Each structure stands twice: as structure tokens, then as C-alpha cells.
Amino acid sequence: MKQFDIASIPGDGIGIEVVPQAERVLRAVADVHGGLAFQFQSFPWSCQYYIEHGVMMPDNGLEQLKPFDAIFLGAVGDPNLVPDHISLWGLLIQIRREFEQVINMRPAKRLDGIQSPLQNPKDFDLVVIRENSEGEYSTVGGRIHSKEDEVAIQNAVFTRKGTERVMRYAFEVAAKRKRFVTSATKSNGIVHSMPFWDQVFKEVSADYPAIRTESQHIDALAAFFVTRPADFDVIVASNLFGDILTDIGAAIMGSIGIAPAANINVNGNYPSMFEPVHGSAPDIVGKGLANPIGQIWTAKMMLDHFGEEELGTFLLDAIERVTRKGTITKDLGGIHSTEEVTDAIISELHTARSV
Ligand SMILES: NC(=O)C1=CN([C@@H]2O[C@H](COP(=O)(O)OP(=O)(O)OC[C@H]3O[C@@H](n4cnc5c(N)ncnc54)[C@H](O)[C@@H]3O)[C@@H](O)[C@H]2O)C=CC1
Ligand SMILES: CC(=O)C(=O)O
Ligand SMILES: [K+]
Numbered sequence: 001m002k003q004f005d006i007a008s009i010p011g012d013g014i015g016i017e018v019v020p021q022a023e024r025v026l027r028a029v030a031d032v033h034g035g036l037a038f039q040f041q042s043f044p045w046s047c048q049y050y051i052e053h054g055v056m057m058p059d060n061g062l063e064q065l066k067p068f069d070a071i072f073l074g075a076v077g078d079p080n081l082v083p084d085h086i087s088l089w090g091l092l093i094q095i096r097r098e099f100e101q102v103i104n105m106r107p108a109k110r111l112d113g114i115q116s117p118l119q120n121p122k123d124f125d126l127v128v129i130r131e132n133s134e135g136e137y138s139t140v141g142g143r144i145h146s147k148e149d150e151v152a153i154q155n156a157v158f159t160r161k162g163t164e165r166v167m168r169y170a171f172e173v174a175a176k177r178k179r180f181v182t183s184a185t186k187s188n189g190i191v192h193s194m195p196f197w198d199q200v201f202k203e204v205s206a207d208y209p210a211i212r213t214e215s216q217h218i219d220a221l222a223a224f225f226v227t228r229p230a231d232f233d234v235i236v237a238s239n240l241f242g243d244i245l246t247d248i249g250a251a252i253m254g255s256i257g258i259a260p261a262a263n264i265n266v267n268g269n270y271p272s273m274f275e276p277v278h279g280s281a282p283d284i285v286g287k288g289l290a291n292p293i294g295q296i297w298t299a300k301m302m303l304d305h306f307g308e309e310e311l312g313t314f315l316l317d318a319i320e321r322v323t324r325k326g327t328i329t330k331d332l333g334g335i336h337s338t339e340e341v342t343d344a345i346i347s348e349l350h351t352a353r354s355v
């Protein structure tokens with residue numbers, strides 16, 4: 001029996017609602033498979049934890065997480081309790097950084113039965129590879145003076161190592177897909193980091209002659225995600241550009257509530273972390289309205305990461321059979337609750353086993 005030890009961090013808001021549902025689904029997957037098991041240990045680190053302890057996680061939090069095979073996170077943030085920059089940097093971004101989860105991988109794909117806000121979405125199936133450790137999300141800078149003399153300086157950091165790494169990763173992913181990489185740039189407006197980004201992209205692409213490439217400015221690319229998403233395969237982007245693009249990717253899928261994501265450690269020194277694109281959605285918390293598909297599709301990405309790709313596909317197929325039948329939550333125009341959608345997915349898993 002293969003066992004995977006998973007650290008669960010439900011976090012805040014709807015994270016607390018969707019993480020246990022996705023754990024139920026993973027247990028069902030294990031049950032259907034018969035030869036593997038998932039062991040979950042839940043950590044209460046969240047804004048509520050901050051109110052009680054003055055920190056988002058204990059001093060040795062990272063040490064506690066390190067031995068696990070993966071981290072399964074819901075969402076972090078409750079602006080009524082803790083300012084967002086404190087809660088996100090104190091937990092989510094700290095784990096991404098300290099555990100060298102340098103790649104953030106976010107697929108966007110049209111699913112049967114889900115209405116895209118686009119009139120003609122076609123069958124888009126793309127994946128954004130976002131740099132996850134540097135770029136525009138940096139602690140370099142500061143604020144000085146006050147009142148009308150106040151100055152805020154925020155420096156973006158682009159290292160050759162980090163830039164090359166995310167690009168190589170994108171090319172490797174593309175090699176297993178439609179062999180097309182689009183680079184998100186803005187070298188017409190950002191005159192140091194983005195021409196550097198373009199240069200590294202050109203150098204790295206020379207190592208992958210079988211893969212088609214293009215560069216698009218981020219503003220135009222954002223528009224193309226709306227007007228012709230089916231034309232893309234793999235998009236490589238900096239931290240901020242990737243963050244924005246993947247919310248658009250989620251929106252054209254039909255809801256941010258279904259979009260999955262993986263924060264990947266590529267050197268094997270620390271666990272990777274799997275968390276949906278969405279946040280804690282304070283506006284719908286406690287009502288059974290949270291769409292569990294983002295968290296469950298994220299579990300599928302965790303299965304892929306464990307090398308269980310067949311099981312991952314099996315799970316995504318079950319999700320799509322459920323959406324096709326119209327068992328969907330309110331954000332997608334349906335009437336079903338978080339739990340009902342999860343039940344339907346679990347029941348599809350069992351049905352698929354028995355045929
Ligand atoms: N990675 C993370 O943990 C992230 C955390 N956040 C944090 O979450 C909090 C709320 O941020 P927002 O900007 O409002 O983004 P959000 O993703 O939480 O919500 C945006 C909109 O999408 C809806 N939504 C999100 N997930 C849904 C789901 N599963 N089912 C149905 N509807 C869903 C919400 O109801 C809301 O209308 C903030 O504290 C923010 O910092 C935001 C984004 C990512
Ligand atoms: C924090 C955030 O917006 C994200 O991880 O997508
Ligand atoms: K999240």
C-alpha cells in the first residue's frame with residue numbers, strides 16, 4: 001500500500017468549506033484504486049489563528065510542514081480580521097518562498113456543461129506557468145517621509161536563474177502538450193526587466209527547436225485570453241502578469257471557483273503546495289455556495305504530481321461528467337450546494353469503477 005502524507009491548511013473563509021470536501025474526494029479515489037492511501041494532517045493556520053497567537057503560523061511552522069509529501073491549502077485572507085498583505089505574506093507567500101515553490105502552474109480549460117461568459121469560447125485548453133518566487137512580488141523597497149512628501153518604492157527582482165528556470169519549465173510542459181509557448185512581456189513599457197525577460201526567452205527557446213514560440217505584450221495578451229483563448233497552449237509569465245492572466249483564465253472557464261493551481265518545488269528539497277486560484281470569498285462564506293471544483297481539480301493536480309496521472313485523469317473525467325449533468329453551484333448558474341456537488345463527483349468515481 002502506497003501512502004501519501006498530506007498537510008492540509010484549510011485557511012480562511014471558504015477554504016474551510018472546500019478543503020474537507022476535496023479530502024473526501026481523495027479518500028474516494030484511494031478507495032477506488034485500492035492500492036494507495038492518503039493521510040491528512042490538518043493545520044489551523046489562518047487569520048483566526050493570527051488573532052489568537054499574533055502570527056499566521058508558529059515559528060517552527062515550516063519545519064512542521066517539511067516532512068509531508070505535499071501541502072493542500074484552501075485560501076488565506078480575511079480582511080476584516082487581518083490586513084491582506086500580512087496574512088498572505090505570513091503564510092501563503094512565505095511557504096511559496098521558503099519551500100522554493102518557484103513555479104505556479106495554472107491550467108484553464110473549457111469543461112462540458114459549464115457556460116463560459118465568452119460567446120464563442122471554442123475548446124480552449126491552456127496552462128499558465130507563472131514565476132512564483134520573485135518578480136514584482138518582492139520585499140525590496142520601502143516607504144519614507146510622510147504626508148505630501150511620502151514616497152513608496154517597490155522594486156521588481158528578475159534573476160537570470162529564476163527567469164531561465166520558469167522558461168525551461170514552460171518548454172518542458174509544452175513538449176508534452178501542443179508544443180507552443182507564448183511569453184508574456186511588456187518590454188515596450190518596462191525598460192530593464194522586460195527586455196531582459198525577452199532576451200532570456202530567446203536564449204532558452206534556442207534549446208527547444210521543436211517548440212513554436214511567440215512573445216506578446218501583457219495588455220494585448222490579456223485581451224487575447226478573451227477574444228481567442230483556444231489559440232494558446234503554454235504561457236510563461238512573471239509573477240504579477242501570471243497572477244492577472246490566471247484570473248482571466250478562471251473567468252473564461254465560467255468561474256474562479258473551478259480554477260486549480262499548483263505551487264511546484266522543482267529541486268525536491270521541500271514539498272510542493274496545491275491550492276485553487278480563488279481566495280477565501282468572504283462574500284459567500286457559510287452559505288454552502290462555495291464551488292468545490294477548484295479545490296477538487298487542484299487535488300487532481302496533486303495526483304499528477306505524485307506520478308498518478310491516470311488517477312488524475314480519472315478524477316477530472318468524473319468532475320466533467322458532473323458538470324455535464326448540471327450538478328453545479330450558484331456561481332455557475334446552478335442550484336446545488338458545495339456538499340451536493342462533491343457527493344455527485346464521489347458517486348461518479350464509484351460508478352466509473354463498477355463499469
Ligand atoms: N491564494 C489565496 O489564498 C488567495 C487569497 N486571496 C484572499 O482572499 C480574500 C478575498 O479576495 P477576493 O479578491 O475577494 O478574491 P476571491 O477569489 O476570494 O473572490 C472573488 C469572487 O469570486 C467568488 N468566488 C471565489 N471562489 C469561489 C468559489 N469557490 N465558489 C464560488 N464563488 C467563488 C467570490 O464569491 C467573489 O465574488 C482576500 O483576503 C484575498 O487576499 C485572494 C486570492 C488568492
Ligand atoms: C495571492 C494571489 O492573488 C494568488 O496567489 O493568486
Ligand atoms: K487559494
Ligand SMILES: [Mn+2]
Nearest residue numbers: 243244247277
Ligand atoms: Mn491571484
